[in-house]
Amino acid sequence: MNRIAFEELAALTSVAARHDENAVSRAHGEGALLSLRDVHLSYGDTPVLKGIDLSVRRGQAVSIIGPSGSGKSTILRCINGLIAPQAGEIYVDGIDVRAQKTDAQRIALRKRIGFVFQQFNLFPHLSVLDNLTIAPMRVLGRSRAQAESDAHALLAKVRLADKAKAYPGALSGGQQQRVAIARTLAMRPDLILFDEVTSALDPETVGEVLNVIGELADEGQTCVLVTHEMRFAEEISDEVFFTEGGVIVERGTAQQLFHYPAHERTRFFLQRARGEDRAGRALRRA
Template sequence: MSLPDLLPLDASTPVAPPLVSLRDVHLSFGITPVLSGIDLDVQRGQAVSIIGPSGSGKSTLLRCISGLLRPQRGSITVGGIRVDQLNTEEDTIALRKRIGFVFQQYNLFPHLSVLDNLVAAPVRVLGKARSEAEATAHALLKKVGLADKARAYPGQLSGGQQQRVAIARALAMEPELILFDEVTSALDPETVGEVLNVIGELVDDGLTCVLVTHEMAFARAISDEVVFTEHGVVVERGSAEQVFSSPTSDRTRAFLSRALSGHAGARPTAHAPWHAAFASATFAV
């Protein structure tokens, strides 16, 4: 009898634990509940989009994952670190080294050049040599299409350019996970595509991403999984194709119907330029 014949019939490759795991997460501000029992898993290499109406707890959820907020109940684990149990500054720094966070506002240091904005944290937090950090910064600026802006100051850049610098700054810390919180909400329509194109390329590169976004067509095009939240609970989750094409919840269907009104055309292909692709997407809900 050969060796394969001796293996159990149900033998399979072990499934790796998720990079991000939330279980029964509750958080209230005073008497106002914001998160009411959130469960969520994000596997390494996944892009997960969180969608839903304003005030549904999406941004709060990202802040809990990053350790900026602590839930009153439930567990949050990122790469084996219990985020809900961080007790020391050393533990918090260890977590922040592994998570990049890009906010709605760019939060760049206005008195520092673009290059210095990218170099500061790797030198001070990661202990990199200045020369090494600068080489990485120049490579990242090239990646986000801003190779010629290293010596510029944030006030000299457009909103879209500043947001791309913010993304490059997050990447300079070499994170395992990057969180995007409505990063196009403060941009004018002409610069939204610049930022979405960069994020789409990061997803194609296999970076683990969790995005809160109102850009529905973009979310469908880039996401492995889509999570719809409302009133602090997960109403529906599934593949992008399932959620956008055949949502099981009437509430999801109603939300998408309103959010996607006005979009027409063909669904973008997987490798189309994101700034062109998301503008021409269509969905059946």
């Protein structure tokens, strides 16, 4: 059994209590579903995030780009409470993420935030259908009939309607990642975080996963993506944040940042990244 997936499910099912969201002020970050203000995180004497400010409105698709080790994935883990920063504010729909200390509070928060990882974290001993229904039934209290109906609809959405009875080991990497996305959608989250979800895939399967994410963004699903796929980020993003060395160097619309970057470091990164994109496309054509 996948350890990460097991621990997440165990945490979700261990406590039935719900956090009283009405007790939390919703005045923070007015108009934003997600708001980070001056977030700092260090590991020992090593600073990782050095004052991150980021906001996302409901229905937006936002991409975080930058070189490896710039703090992109750490930002996502701070948003859903997997990592606790030492300073700063993080609010999701008015909920103070840093104030969620108990299991019940963290569970209530993570019901609203989907997270799709680089690795698929599916239960290998469960069928695709069971992977999609187990959390909605145990955590949200849905009936088996309702959960299975939703699961079949979601599998059709990610173009895997014929794989409901298959097991993860019989699927390609791209298919497993699409199942992981469908499983996240089964919880009906307000916000989905995508952490370099194509980085572990063969070049041939990258497109099928990006197409699904693009469709979700077109439908108004609020998304925050960490990605090295520059052309994809440009196509789907309402706003793009370029990070380096634990700070946000530049932010702007996709048009502005990709075509008229203001910072020299942004221009250099994009020039190099586009060269890698062209090399990757040539390899796929070969």
